[in-house]
Structures are given as C-alpha cells and as structure tokens.
Amino acid sequence: MSSHGALPLYLQISELLIRDIAAGRLIDGERLPPEREMAAGLGIAVGTLRQALKTLTDKGLVERIQGSGNYIRAKADPTSVYALLRIELLSGGGLPTARVLSVDRLPKDPTLPEFGRSAEGHRIRRLRFLSGTVAAVEEIWLDGALVGRIGPEDLSESLYLFYRQRLNLWIARAEDRVGLGPLPDWAPSDFPHAQGTPLPKITRTTWGQDGQSVEASFTWYDPDRVAYVARLK
Amino acid sequence: MSSHGALPLYLQISELLIRDIAAGRLIDGERLPPEREMAAGLGIAVGTLRQALKTLTDKGLVERIQGSGNYIRAKADPTSVYALLRIELLSGGGLPTARVLSVDRLPKDPTLPEFGRSAEGHRIRRLRFLSGTVAAVEEIWLDGALVGRIGPEDLSESLYLFYRQRLNLWIARAEDRVGLGPLPDWAPSDFPHAQGTPLPKITRTTWGQDGQSVEASFTWYDPDRVAYVARLK
DNA sequence: TCGCCAATTGATATATGATTGATCTACATG
DNA sequence: CATGTAGATCAATCATATATCAATTGGCGA
Structure with a gap:
C-alpha cells in the first residue's frame, strides 16, 4: 500500500x-x-x-x-507557499471562481504527462475567473481509478475540497511548468484572445498523499489581466 | 556493478x-x-x-x-531558496552558467517595481545558459545603496554567492511573476528569437533579511528550450 | 444567581500487527 | 583489509482499536 x-x-x-x-x-x-x-x-x-x-x-x-x-491559533498567511492557486490579477489577488465547460470520462491522451494508473481519466474543462474577470481556461485530467463518475454538480466548490471530501484524496506535492502554448479551440468566445494565440501555459502535475501522481492540468491564462505568481519565504 | x-x-x-x-x-x-x-x-x-x-x-x-x-534534511543554504523556483531545460534540470553583457550604475527607471532606498541602482544584463544551451536573457537591478561599484569580475560566480560573501546580504523572501513581454532590443544575436517577440517574462522581486526589498529582475526565456518550474510541497 | 448533573470532549493507557531501520554473522572478491 | 552481498534477528515507530479518566460546557431547578 x-x-x-x-x-x-x-x-x-x-x-x-x-x-x-x-x-x-x-x-x-x-x-x-x-x-x-x-x-x-x-x-x-x-x-x-x-x-x-x-x-x-x-x-x-x-x-x-x-x-x-x-x-x-494562527492567522492565514497570504504569502504562503502552500497556496495552490497561483494565478493572480495584475493588481494582486482576486477571488477565484469557475464555470465548468465540460466533464467527460475519456481514454487518456498519449500526449498527457505520465500520471495515475488507470488508462482512463476524467477531463474537466473550466473557464476561470478572478473577482469576476475572465482569467484563464483550464483542462484538468483526474485519474480514472479514483472515482467512477464526476458530474458538474460535484465541482461547484473548490476542486481540492471535492478531492478531499469525496475522494479522500489530498494533494501533497505539485509541480508547475510555465511555457507558451496556443489557446485551444474549445476556449469559449468570452475569453479575450483568439483560438490559436500563443499564451502562457501552466502544466501542472500533482501527487497525492501516497506519492502517486493523480492529476495533470493545463492552464492558459490571459497575460494582460493575470500573472502566474510564485512566492518563497 | x-x-x-x-x-x-x-x-x-x-x-x-x-x-x-x-x-x-x-x-x-x-x-x-x-x-x-x-x-x-x-x-x-x-x-x-x-x-x-x-x-x-x-x-x-x-x-x-x-x-x-x-x-x-536539506541544508538551509540561501542559494537553495532558489532551487525551487527557476528555469529548467524541457528535458529537466541543466547546469546554469551566464555571460555578462553589461554592468552599469544608473538612476532607477521609473517603470521598475518598487525596491530599495537608493535613487540609483546597478543594472546587470546577462545571457543565461543551461548546460551550454542559450536559455534566457536577464536584467537585474540591485539597489545602489548596497555597494558602490560592481565590475563584471565580481559576477563570475553565482550572483547570490556574491550577494552573501561580498555584500553580506541574505535573501529571505522572493516573489516571481510570470507574464508575457517583448524581447528587449539589447538581446544578443545568438538568442534564438527576434527582438520584440513576445516571450514568457519572469519579474522577480527579492527581499533581504531586514525586510527591505533589494533586487528586481526581469528574465525573458526561450519557451522552446526551457520552462519556468515551481515545485510545491 | 447559584449549584448540580449529564453530555461532550480531550487525555491517557494498553494491546496488537505491520512496517522499517539497526545490528550481527557469514562469505566472496581483489 | 576494504568492499560488496546475503540472511537472520532485534528494536523502534506507525497506525489502529478499545477502554477509562478528567476537564469543560450547557441545561435545569432552586
């Protein structure tokens, strides 16, 4: 085990x-x-x-x-390294919300980074907001072995809250890589860039408490409104 | 074996x-x-x-x-603070080296993020390599109050080693923001992108042990060869 | 307001099985 | 003699489960 x-x-x-x-x-x-x-x-x-x-x-x-x-007996640390949300408005911070675009169970795409054990995964596509402004589009792949089905109604709260409460899974470690990638063709029309535009792209791999990698995600963000922020103390 | x-x-x-x-x-x-x-x-x-x-x-x-x-139980080494936030080759890792392009003492540009107390700063421009391949161009501003003059010969080693040994400066905190920015016109010709090309741009602010911000830097990196990597634990 | 009781809740102790590093012996190699 | 392998055994830690004690809280009645 x-x-x-x-x-x-x-x-x-x-x-x-x-x-x-x-x-x-x-x-x-x-x-x-x-x-x-x-x-x-x-x-x-x-x-x-x-x-x-x-x-x-x-x-x-x-x-x-x-x-x-x-x-x-402790206050929240806004500069915490552990804040997993890492895109912020250029003016700083922002309250994160999301609109789920689609949830599907699919065979894993071979172009995905290595993660999980199952041959299938749940693909979640979201449009993310910070304080109401459109910030990023996101595609999340969750390993298929963890749960049979996910519905949009499961994703109303924070994804990590859902992982913990429903899947008894908590994230122990993550790695982000920031590069450049073309905005995918499923990006909704209210995202303020044309499909195919090169945008900053975050590729994240996360590992659960048992050391197994359980999730891979891609985030394309709008550099005119938000930035990827990393703080170290 | x-x-x-x-x-x-x-x-x-x-x-x-x-x-x-x-x-x-x-x-x-x-x-x-x-x-x-x-x-x-x-x-x-x-x-x-x-x-x-x-x-x-x-x-x-x-x-x-x-x-x-x-x-x-990794040693508490100030240079290790930066081991977790950095650019890496797409294939992973890479041995960092740098070629100093220029070192000047100049009045601070008003477009710089707020840092330090002096009206002047040292501007260091470098071409950075990872395992010999061109990875990024970088402009570093060090607060003018910390030292009178910096020569290229001071920068042969790691910058943070120089800070610690020569300036008795201990980096306690850092913040990186990754956005998009046009490659500056002083980028040397062996950087594989044209001047003005939008590239991922890291804006870093660092604070010393006394809470004063002491440094600001900008790094434009080649997304075809390297990625910005952040590891969370 | 005061005192008392019952429910709640953390503190402590014990037991068990699995995991995992520590130690020791033995043997082969060059 | 240092290095490398192999196996057996000991000891500490981890995680669970159960029972019991002790402190706090809240409600109730006088």
Missing part, C-alpha cells in the same frame, strides 16, 4: 492542516470538530489524528483544551 | 543522491523509500545502500529514524 516518498500518515495530516491554515480555510480562533468526529471524517484513527495535532501544538498553530476542543 | 578505477559503489550512490537533492528532485522533508525497497530499485545490496546513507547523514543531508524511515 505504501509507496516511495509517502510521509507517515500523521505527518501528512499535519501538513494538510498547515496548508488549510495558511490558505485561510481554517480561521484563527476556529474550533475544530471533536477528535472522534474529525478522525472519522478523515478516515483515520483518533490516535493518528492526535499525533498530527500534537505536531501543530508544538508549532504553536493549535491550542488543545481538554473538555473544550481544539482551536486554531 | 563496479568498474576499475571508479569510486566505490556506496560513494557513487551517495553522489547520485546528493545531485538529486541539489536539483530539487528530492525535497526537504521527503521520506525515501524503505531501504530494502530502495536497494532493490537501485540493484544493490541493503548494506551498500546503508553505507551511502551513512555518508549523507554525516553531511547532514539525511536523517535516519529507526522504525520510521530516511528523511531528506
């Missing part, structure tokens, strides 16, 4: 929570669910969750009060 | 791992596969692998925890 590169489960969980705190999904002062409930939700044993929480209290990110609960 | 005159096998293996760590293929905190599995993968005996790992723990690059695993 285990494979190369996979951290111990309790460390995976603590990394996951650290990322949620940094990304602002867990807010300062917030009380976490009871340990038993939270462990069940994550599909792990309570003892394992407690080890993860222990590492967070050692880092000062969580306060644990017997009989009361576990509380977040 | 070994051949005459070559290094002992266990040293070959440790050198191999050191290169993987330096190249960012093995990330800080990552757990290596179990020794038995890893040795089988490398086609060597466990004892030999253990000798190799021993030399790495002596160098402080790996921590070995009984019952848990072997973990990468």
